[in-house]
Amino acid sequence: MSAVIETNNLSKVYEGAARGQDVHALKDLNLAVQEREIFGYLGPNGSGKTTTIKMLLSLIFPTSGSIRIMGSQDIDSPEIKRKIGYLPEGAYYPDFLKGEEILRFYGSLYGLSGKTLERRIDETLEIVGMTRARKRLLRGYSKGMRQRIGLAQALLSDPQLLILDEPTTGLDPVARKEMRDLLVKLRAQGKSLLISSHELLEVELISDRVGILYEGVVQTMGTINELLTDRDMSVDVTGITEQNVKSLGDRGISAEDIVDSRARLRVPPSMSLYDALEVLKAERVTVTSVAPRRETLEELFVRVVGAARAKKEGK
Amino acid sequence: MGSALGGVLSIAVYTWREGMRKKTLIGFLILSILVIFGSQFITAFLTTSSDAGSQSELDVKLIKDICVTTISIFGMLITIFVSASVVPTEVDNKVIYTVLSKPVRRFQYLLGKFLGVQFIIIINLVLMGGLFFFALYLKERVLPTLLLYSILLTYFQFLIVSAFTFAVSCTANSAVLPTIGGLFIYITGNLTEYLKDVYDRSGQTQQALDTWIGYAAYGLYNVLPNLQYFDLKDQILYLASNDAPRDTIFSQLIIYGLLYGLAGYLMSYWIFRRKEL
Numbered sequence: 026m027s028a029v030i031e032t033n034n035l036s037k038v039y040e041g042a043a044r045g046q047d048v049h050a051l052k053d054l055n056l057a058v059q060e061r062e063i064f065g066y067l068g069p070n071g072s073g074k075t076t077t078i079k080m081l082l083s084l085i086f087p088t089s090g091s092i093r094i095m096g097s098q099d100i101d102s103p104e105i106k107r108k109i110g111y112l113p114e115g116a117y118y119p120d121f122l123k124g125e126e127i128l129r130f131y132g133s134l135y136g137l138s139g140k141t142l143e144r145r146i147d148e149t150l151e152i153v154g155m156t157r158a159r160k161r162l163l164r165g166y167s168k169g170m171r172q173r174i175g176l177a178q179a180l181l182s183d184p185q186l187l188i189l190d191e192p193t194t195g196l197d198p199v200a201r202k203e204m205r206d207l208l209v210k211l212r213a214q215g216k217s218l219l220i221s222s223h224e225l226l227e228v229e230l231i232s233d234r235v236g237i238l239y240e241g242v243v244q245t246m247g248t249i250n251e252l253l254t255d256r257d258m259s260v261d262v263t264g265i266t267e268q269n270v271k272s273l274g275d276r277g278i279s280a281e282d283i284v285d286s287r288a289r290l291r292v293p294p295s296m297s298l299y300d301a302l303e304v305l306k307a308e309r310v311t312v313t314s315v316a317p318r319r320e321t322l323e324e325l326f327v328r329v330v331g332a333a334r335a336k337k338e339g340k
Numbered sequence: 341m342g343s344a345l346g347g348v349l350s351i352a353v354y355t356w357r358e359g360m361r362k363k364t365l366i367g368f369l370i371l372s373i374l375v376i377f378g379s380q381f382i383t384a385f386l387t388t389s390s391d392a393g394s395q396s397e398l399d400v401k402l403i404k405d406i407c408v409t410t411i412s413i414f415g416m417l418i419t420i421f422v423s424a425s426v427v428p429t430e431v432d433n434k435v436i437y438t439v440l441s442k443p444v445r446r447f448q449y450l451l452g453k454f455l456g457v458q459f460i461i462i463i464n465l466v467l468m469g470g471l472f473f474f475a476l477y478l479k480e481r482v483l484p485t486l487l488l489y490s491i492l493l494t495y496f497q498f499l500i501v502s503a504f505t506f507a508v509s510c511t512a513n514s515a516v517l518p519t520i521g522g523l524f525i526y527i528t529g530n531l532t533e534y535l536k537d538v539y540d541r542s543g544q545t546q547q548a549l550d551t552w553i554g555y556a557a558y559g560l561y562n563v564l565p566n567l568q569y570f571d572l573k574d575q576i577l578y579l580a581s582n583d584a585p586r587d588t589i590f591s592q593l594i595i596y597g598l599l600y601g602l603a604g605y606l607m608s609y610w611i612f613r614r615k616e617l
Contacts, residue, residue, distance in 0.1 A: 082441045085616040103443030111441035117433035119358055133350035134442035178438060188441075 027096070029186050029217045030058040030081065035090035037076050037241075050076040051241040053090070058186075058219050063212050065228035065322075066221045068238030069330055074221045075114075076241075078188055081219075082111060095185065107135060110179030112172075114190040114221075120164035124155055124174050127163065131178040149177040154203065168195035176204075180211075187211065187218045193227050205231050229253075229322035237326060239333040245325075252325055258292040258301065259318040262310045269308045276304055291318065347444050348452040355456020359422050360463070368421070369464055372414035376471050379406040380479075400479055401577055407472040408573050411494065415465055419498040420522035422460050423505035425515040426453050427612075432513070436617060447609050454506055454605055461498050465491060476581055484581035489590070490572040496597030497570035501526050503604020510612040529567035536561050565600045569593055 035054040041047045051073040058064045068074050079085040081092060083101040094100045095108060118127055125146055132142040150156045153173040163171065172195050179187060192208070193201045201224075208218060209231055222228050228235060229249060236246035245252060260278075265288045270280045277296060282289045292301040298315065305312055320328075359365065380403065430436040430453075439449060469491040476484040505522030512518050535557040542554020570593060575585055 079437075079617070082437070084437060084440060086614065101445075103445070106441065106443040109441065111438065113434050113437045113441075115434065116438055117435055119354075119435075121357070121361055130350055130354055131438065131442065134347045134439060134444050136346065136443065138346060175438075182442075 027060055028057040028093070029060055029095050030056060030219060031093040032056045032077075033091045033093075035077070035080065035092060036088050037073070037080060037085070038088045049241050051080075054241075054243060056236065056243070056246075058217055059234075060217055061212060061215055062233040063208065063218045063220060063231050065232035065235035066219055066238070067223075067225065067228065067235055067322075067326060071240075072238040073241040074238060075190065077238075078111075078190060078219075078221060081188060082109070107182055108185045110182065110184035110187045112175045112179045112187075112189045112192055114194065116175055118163050118171060118174060120162065123160055123162055124166070124170075124177075125150070125159040127174055128177055128181060132181050135182040137181070145181055145183070149180045152180060152207065153177045169197060169200045172196060172204075173200075176207075185216060187216055189218060189220045189222075191222055191224075192220060193222065193224050201227060225321070225323045225326055235322065237329050239330050240337065242333075244329045244333050249322070253320050253322060256320045257294050257318050258298055259316050260290040260292060260301065260305070260312060261287070261314040262290060262305065262312055263287050264309070264311045269310055272308060273304065278304065347442075348448050348455065351439065351444070351449060351452025352455035352459060355426055355453050356459040356463075359426065359456060359460040362422070362425075364421055365418055365460070365464075368414050368418050369467065372410050372468050373471055375410045375414075376407050376468060376475065379403045379410075380475055382406065400476075400581075403475065403479065404576050405573075407475070408490070408576055411465070411468045411472065411491075412573075415461070415468060415494065415498060416501065416526055418464050419461050419502050420505050420519055420526065421515075423457050423502040424509050424518035424522055426457055427506070427509045428512055428515050428518070431617060440617070446613055450510070450605070450609055450612055454503070454608070457502055457506065458499065461502060462495060465495055465498070469494075480581055482580075482582045486572070486576055486579060486581055486583050486585060489585045489588075490576055492590070493570040493572055493588075493593060496594060496601075497529075497567050499597050500565045500567065500600040500604065501529065503601045504607070507604050507608035507611060510608045510615065525565075526567070529565050532561055532564050532566045533568060535564070565596075569596065 032054050035051060035056070036049070037051040039048040039050055054073075054077060056077070066074055066077070076085065080087055081094065081100065091098060092100050094105050097105050099105065122130070128146045128149065129142065132138075132145060137145060146159075147156075150159050153176050155170065155173050155177060158166065158170060163174070166174070172192070176189075176192065179189070189208075193204050196204055205227060208220070212218060212231075220228060220232070232249060234246070234248050235252065237244045264286050265280070265283070266286070270283070270288070273280060273290065277293050278301060279291045280288045281291060290305075292298065302312065302315075382402070427436075427450075430439070436449075440446065469487065473484055473487050473491075476487060501522060504525045505518050508521035509515070509518035538557035539554045539561060542557065543551050572585055572588065575583075575588075579586070
């Protein structure tokens with residue numbers, strides 16, 4: 026596999042109004058998004074995600090470092106841009122146009138015309154499930170429908186690389202699932218996707234690799250399996266009392282999701298499953314299931330960002 | 341080349357379609373049309389003469405005065421408003437991100453926006469001028485060809501103001517600064533003759549400052565566009581409606597307008613080519 030996006034010590038500094046007030050939005054970013062992969066680009070607000078994306082699209086320019094897209098450093102060239110589809114977060118699409126008219130406009134910017142353009146419009150509307158709404162004015166669209174039209178304009182040129190900023194924003198659970206399936210399908214078709222999102226569950230479900238950014242610095246990067254390690258055991262029990270909860274807590278077993286006399290317990294990695302079962306037996310609670318529990322991306326995110334924040338604050 | 345031109349035209353048409361829906365612009369246009377239409381009736385209240393022929397002449401002159409002034413003022417307001425807002429609005433609503441992420445160079449994007457603005461200005465001018473033309477024809481029963489020349493020159497005046505307002509808008513994140521810039525260009529463009537006066541009178545006190553002010557005024561006089569060249573109002577008022585314009589070399593004025601328009605566009609590109617969005 027070769028990298029479709031490659032950055033080398035990419036940095037961006039926004040000059041402040043006075044000396045010493047410069048903002049280092051991105052510091053020495055070394056990023057490689059491979060062919061046929063979904064890369065989850067994560068970070069809290071203001072961490073540098075949008076700055077990175079804008080530099081990839083030549084909307085802003087690096088202070089130092091370099092970018093290669095599909096092997097080319099001329100990332101502003103029409104040849105490279107033709108291979109990129111971009112969905113910005115919260116973009117506006119004019120209300121007075123119909124769904125298909127919007128796509129006709131964006132298609133013409135790709136140099137598409139005539140039957141080729143009409144065929145691509147038909148195909149992309151079908152892909153995003155908007156065929157039936159194609160002749161409706163955008164003012165009648167829901168937020169989710171606008172997001173789908175946004176994705177359709179990004180897909181118009183059948184790009185090799187998709188850069189999606191918050192693609193599931195505003196979508197209901199069913200539409201989110203459909204969007205997830207669609208993104209996975211696009212990867213299967215050979216496309217590479219860079220997804221910036223706050224929807225960590227969505228990213229965890231579909232990403233091959235993720236990178237977490239904080240204050241312009243990549244804190245961690247790797248495959249989902251590398252980063253999300255098996256951390257502890259989850260034990261479901263019945264017949265638990267408040268006294269049991271307190272007693273188990275004293276021995277390091279925490280209870281969560283308590284409903285009546287049922288609960289889900291978390292056994293820390295430091296305690297063996299055998300020891301934990303002995304403790305539960307002594308407490309006279311009934312074990313109904315035992316499962317290894319993997320850290321979620323959300324937990325990893327909070328842990329990594331929390332550690333970076335603490336380091337910055339000198340704790 | 342073909343696709344590049346197609347992209348420019350698509351942006352221009354999109355700009356025109358969106359621009360023509362702006363409420364402020366529609367408001368200006370409706371007001372101007374009401375004034376032009378209303379001028380037919382205002383004359384009945386404002387002019388009185390015992391002689392019927394002289395009364396009719398006064399009526400026509402008043403109608404011409406009101407309409408030319410209306411077209412000039414509202415046309416200029418529309419020009420400045422549209423030129424000042426098209427780029428900052430697209431930065432604000434992020435449409436520019438989706439457009440520039442496509443195979444569209446920044447000069448193509450700007451050219452498309454600029455052409456779109458020109459479509460809007462021309463259509464508004466044609467609507468206002470067309471109504472005036474029709475009203476004048478009904479009043480005098482002769483084709484007011486002089487008015488057509490005037491409208492043509494008015495467009496080139498608007499082109500100059502539009503180009504420089506557009507350039508200022510490329511530095512700004514809102515339409516406020518470019519609107520002020522556009523008004524400034526319009527006002528100074530109509531006062532450049534005074535700069536020549538300042539130069540002619542300079543040096544009389546033999547003081548260095550006086551001389552330098554004179555040179556500065558002369559420099560500005562030569563650099564700033566002179567919008568007065570495009571003004572045919574006096575001829576419209578005092579000549580017959582179907583007369584040919586006098587003392588006006590159209591080809592030179594058109595080239596003059598186009599060169600300043602090109603300078604404004606190139607300035608906007610120079611500002612915009614490395615603008616961080």
